[in-house]
Amino acid sequence: MNQEELNNRLTEIKDKLTAVEQPADNRIWLTCEAENSYEINKFLFEEVPLRFVIATGIDSDDCFEVLYHYAYDETGCMITLKANIGDREKPAIESIAPFLPGAEWIEREIHDILGIDFKNHPDMRRLILSDDWPEGVYPLRKDAEKPVSRPDGEPLTRPTVQSQSPARRTVPLSKPVVVVGPFHPLQEEMEFFQLSVDGEIVTDIDMRISYNHRGIEKISESLQFDQVPFLVSRICGICSASHPLAYVQAVEELAGIKPPERALYVRTIITELERIHSHILWVGLAGHFIGYDTVFMWAWKYREPVLDLLEEITGNRNNYGNVKVGGCREDVPNDLIPKILKELDGIEKKMEMITKAVLDDPVLHARLKGVGVLSKADAVKYAVTGPTARASGVAIDVRRDDPYAAYADLDWNVISQPEGDVFAKAVVRLLETFESIKIVRQALEKLPDGPVAAEVKEIPPGEAVGHVEAPRGETFHYVRSDGGNRPVRHKVRAPSFVNVPSFKASCIGGHIADVTITLAAVDPCYSCTERLAVVDNNKVIHDYDTLLQLSREKTARIRKEML
Amino acid sequence: MSVPLNVLFWIVVIPGTVVLGLLACWIVRKVSALVQWRVGPPLFQPFYDVVKLMGKEILVPQEAQKAVFMAAPLVGMAGVLLLSIMLWRVAFVPAKPFVGDIIVAIYLMVLPSLALILGSSASASPHAAVGTSREMKLVMGYELSLVLALIVVIIKTGGTLNLAEIAQHTTVFSISNMLAFLVALLCVQAKLGFVPFDIAEAETEVASGVLMEYSGALLAVWKLAHAIMLVALPLFLVIVFLGGFDVTFLTMVFRGTFEPTLIMPLVWSICKYVLVLVLLILIKNTNPRVRIDQAMKFFWVYCGVALVAAIILATIGKNFGVSWL
Amino acid sequence: MSWKIWSLKKSPWVFHVNTGACNNCDIEIVNLLTPKFDVERFGIKLVGSPRHADALLVTGVVTRQAAPRLQEVYRQTSKPCVVFAIGACACDKGIFTTGYHVVGPVDKIIREVDPNAIIAYVPGCPPKPEAMISGIVQALSVL
Secondary structure: OOHHHHHHHHHOOHHHEEEEEEEEOOEEEEEEEHHHHHHHHHHHHHHOOOEEEEEEEEEOOOOEEEEEEEEEOOOOEEEEEEEEEOOOOOOEEEOOOOOOHHHHHHHHHHHHHHOOEEEOOOOOOOOEOOOOOOOOOOOOOOOOOOOOOOOOOOOOOOOOOOOOOOOOOOOOOOOOEEEEOOOOOOOOOOOEEEEEEEOOEEEEEEEEOOOOOOOHHHHHHOOOOOOHHHHHOOOOOOOOOHHHHHHHHHHHHHHOOOOOHHHHHHHHHHHHHHHHHHHHHHHHHHHHHOOOHHHHHHHHHHHHHHHHHHHHHHOOOOOOOOEEOOEEOOOOOHHHHHHHHHHHHHHHHHHHHHHHHHHHOHHHHHHHOOOOOOOHHHHHHOOOOHHHHHOOOOOOOHHHHOOOOOHHHOOOOOOOOOOOOHHHHHHHHHHHHHHHHHHHHHHHHHOOOOOOEOOOOOOOOEEEEEEEEEOOEEEEEEEEEOOOOOEEEEEEEOHHHHHHHHHHHHHOOOEHHHHHHHHHHOOOOHHHHOOOOEOOOOOOOOOOOOHHHHHHHHHHHHHHHHO | OOHHHHHHHHHHHHHHHHHHHHHHHHHHHHHHHHHOOOOOOOOOHHHHHHHHHHOOOOOOOOOOOHHHHHHHHHHHHHHHHHHHHHHHHHHHOOOOOOOOHHHHHHHHHHHHHHHHHHHHHHOOOHHHHHHHHHHHHHHHHHHHHHHHHHHHHHHHOOOOOOHHHHHHHOOOOOHHHHHHHHHHHHHHHHHOOOOOOOHHHOHHHHOOHHHOOOOHHHHHHHHHHHHHHHHHHHHHHHHHHOOOOOOHHHHHHHOOOOOHHHHHHHHHHHHHHHHHHHHHHHHHHOOOOOOHHHHHHHHHHHHHHHHHHHHHHHHHHHHHOOOOO | OOHHHHHHHHOOEEEEEEOOOOOHHHHHHHHOOOOOOOHHHHOOEEOOOHHHOOEEEEEOOOEOOOHHHHHHHHHHOOOOOEEEEEHHHHHHOHHHOOOOOEOOOHHHHHHHHOOOOEEEEEOOOOOOHHHHHHHHHHHHHOO
16 A cells, blocks of 8 residues: 555545544544544554554643554555544543553553543553552643652652542462562663463553653753753663654754754664664663573673774763754764774674574573464454564564665665564574675765764744664654744653563463563563653552562462462 | 591591582682683682672562572582582491491482482473473483492492492403493483583583572572582592592501502592593593483483493302403 | 771672663663673673672662662672662763753762762763673772
8 A cells, every 4th residue: 555545545434533634645644532532542553554543632722632642554654533522520531452452551541641531441540650650640731830850858658549430450368479670670760570480371460650760751841942952861771862863853853954964864873883782782681681691791702893883972971962853963983984884794704693593592492482473363363563563574674664764775684583582683693684784885885974963043833753673673753843942742662561461471371481581582671661640549459568578468468379 | 537637537527528518619620621722710719609609688589489589599409419428428437337327328429410400390380391391301312321320339349338349349341330330420420410411511502491480698509519529429429439439548647657659649649639630621621512412322222231231240250250251 | 097997999790771861871881791891800790689789880870760669779788788870860960960861860868768878979871881880899998
């Protein structure tokens, strides 16, 4: 289906829409009333079908808006459906989660931060605000009182509050439960998984995030357009080139700025170097998770030269701060090119060795094949992206589908594997590293001369989206401007936000020893997931008492059952 | 046992074993580091670790069975110490054995694992509970293989249950003995909690599992017990499968006679010990952790078949006088 | 200098606590273990249970949800235990100061449970691994 046919399909729902805009060939904005949003969403997701990206909740002065962002990957088209909710007192809209599990989390998030009720949502617990967050305070509403932060001296152990929604899923008490987190050596970051187990087999998984929620979207509204890249590069340390790039592309689209050629190539080089070090990092961590520390040490040793290169180009090993609206801050000096090429040769050789070792190791085959399988159907349902999707046979890659920076001029392949297991994810990442090396080489060869930044005068009112293929998948930014020098709404969707909920499909039925590597295989990034805020306070398990105490109760329970 | 020999014996056994154990700990960490392209810890690092842990606060979880929780490390320590005393006795005074000491050795070797299971289930932590259940399954997995491997040796040495006699009479280079040795080596790998059988302590899966709740001096006792196991278990393998540990040179020196010809057997014995230790370390560093079901299958199915074959070979070899079988 | 402090300096075991960091500091901490920096040379070891820890490496701004957990982890460590605030966020909340879900910085939250806690600061965004090693060594040398 090409772009024209897509446009034709969309005319089928024309009478339910109040407005259709198409500022560019592959950017479509639809507007509708809240009552019709369920049907239109169902049509877009199931009939067309489009890939669900994320939803954005916005507090416009007179009403609430919920924006549903979709992507059509064959033409790289981004379609946004705006639903207006007129009732400011009791804002409500039909939930789309029943047919689109990938939207479950974002609806919970919007409920937390804006207080919009999603009717018929299967599980409306808190997601992103902390357990002790006062009920009825919605931080992203424009009239939200400023001092939402904790006053000094207030104790940290207030009784937990419960979400108003009646539908709350609880884990039956009779089942033994193993908790992972919030501090657990499995991940560098905090997370909380609650695994219901039958012997060593996982029967259910429940997740709680919020530990990492810093409220970045709100902070972003208080920063100027050119300050925001520094903030978003700190969403996640390993995607610290991809997030600013997605944001900057959204702003450039909004203001119609064309960065100079050389800047596009420099952006390509930085993001690909980032992908190389991120994938090597993952290989090492995956080795560590299955107890293969030698692989961990070797992989991280080979990752160091990439960090050194990045430090030489941008001045920092991580958090490069190199991308700005209109171009780049730092150029790749021409006399550094031979050195980069030489280092790349070395990395390629080492990666060939590791790849061969991994692909030929019979123990790894036994350990990883058929483990944590995410089927293609589930991958579509949960709208996963990046290597997670490509390892399940969904060959999507923003770099090819909606080319940005210099990717359209370069020759490279999208790697995909049909199996969907952990091994396939490892293979995809390993092979992608070689593609990235190829891309950097070509970009360095073709690097055009000229300036690396264009002058930016002002940002007009309007809205735009930008998306970039980060190492973990598509990172998506939505920016709205009112003509001032700060964004009035800035929505971030990091890849892990859609990849992490897919654990529900890939972990259940697996072995508890496989859960860790299955979780790790997605390369989850919780700081990305929680740019916003949230918490769940469900039932028995975790209120303020220490995890350990809670777990001890559980052990007592288990023991009693065994007697 | 003469009086001076007695003194030598106790010098070697109590502080000596501990010092050797810490040294073995260092070797494990250093060799692992070298394999991983790192420099690794300084020589006295295991010693510093233990001293530091001794000076730290001991925390006991509120819901824990305090007595069991505190006693478990001591029981484990007692088990390995007794085992090493027995093994050194076999080495130093082979002439004074007692019948069936190999059976006692088998029981003593289970003691640390049992103590670990007791201690961690007394700690009332769910991670420790997962670790405990894994440890139990693992013990059931490898114990059978270990006993079968010992039976091979007993058959080969004509039915003696005496460690000193076994040490003198094993035919090291025979098919059945080598098979049994390899299996027993893997069992020891599991007993030591090394990769690929560190399932119960898998840091990334169950947060150091069984030892999670221990702190301070109690943890130090566990670390010491583990260090002594690093001496005792390879020593056991050397005595049973590799023709014994010859310390006649030391006993002679202590009695005042310097016999240079006896140096070689001692050096050779030490080499055998180091060989076993290095084998264990290399296996540890070149394999990923297996799952508990894979470990059980490995010990019961693959090792089981290999050992049955070894027993048949050994029986045939014994009855028909073919020593290489 | 008592033997307890002496041995603590020789063998500081660290437990890593992320309280809402962007991952960079965390990755650099893990980097300390790898061949290029290899802190095992100094006896520093990353452990999996707070009960085994002599030092907490705390990264991140301390979010509202993480704060009580951080306090609990600190309570569960066996003393003496040094707290390291790693990175700009942990030292003074950095770029996230105005965030509504941020209650840090680390020293404030730790002092709520133990006013006499020993807290060391390693600033940087992220601090380079060399800076972390130097910070840990300097902090231990003044104990």
